[in-house]
Amino acid sequence: MKIAVHETNFQNLNLVRRGKVRDIYDLGENLLMVASDRISAFDVVMPDPVPDKGIILTQISLYWFEIMEPIIDNHVVSANVDDYPAVCQPYAENLRGRSMLVKKTEPLSIECVVRGYISGSGWKSYQKSGSICGIHLPEALRESDKLPEPIFTPSTKEELGAHDINIDFSEAEKRIGKDLASKVRDLSLAIYKKGSEMAAEKDIIIADTKFEFGLLGEGKLILIDEVLTPDSSRFWPKNTYQPGGAQQSFDKQYVRDHLLSVKWNKQPPAPSLPEDIIRNTRKKYLEALTQLTGDNCGL
DSSP: OOOOOOOOOOTTSEEEEEOSSEEEEEOSSEEEEEEOSOOEETTEEOSSOOTTHHHHHHHHHHHHHHHTTTTOOBSEEEOOGGGSOGGGGGGHHHHTTTEEEEEOOEEOSEEEEEEEEOOHHHHHHHHHHSEETTEEOOTTOOTTOEEEEEEEOOEEOOOTTSOOOBOOHHHHHHHHOHHHHHHHHHHHHHHHHHHHHHHHHTTEEEEEEEEEEEEOTTSOEEEESOOSOTTTEEEEEGGGOOSSSOOOOSSTHHHHHHHHHTTOOSOSSOOOOOHHHHHHHHHHHHHHHHHHHSOOTTO
């Protein structure tokens, strides 16, 4: 397999944060966001990266950022390495395809989750209480059922290695304020609606997703981080969808299922991933990119 990028260390660039996937460099006026090939599951970074994953995530996000511009502005300044500051040019080949020059914002302290189908932690919550994040749902739903309407189910944004916690809307209001909470709820639902409708035309069901928003200096709200990718969403093939259990997927649910099968306790350190799991994960992510955008970016 191709050599994967586990992390970047660009001398002469100021690394300010290393997240689960992205390495962030401060270039002064803007940030340089570089998507590595790291993959996380259950909020823990795996020891083995997936080749080209960072490129795939970046290209899918750029596709959606442009499509969503009529709904909300985003943080992208440029994804063309030739436009980056001179200090970045020695690393141009390492940055190409997997990086974005982005505006600096103050990220909101919540994750904005939208669910159109019932799965994952939402399904577990429903089984216990008949509700998700305080939203009561119809009785007798099956796992992976489509919900009557998409719902906004925010969560906390915990530090690397800690698990995000689902919260109800009133807790979101306490954390970021009533007006801002209402605004991101409405924007999240609008973005999900447009994205899921477009993906359905390409035979992909986006079962759920999470968005991140940030505030610019003047208090303007914009879309940041990544959008409707297999890392931030559950992507299901439309032609095999069958409610009543878990679904086939284009996303990292495949990795989660493997980790559950080996009875990992979801605490660091994570176990190594077998080569076939890595290869098949790359294949699934690439299928999602090609099916959505019609372009495999030469991968």
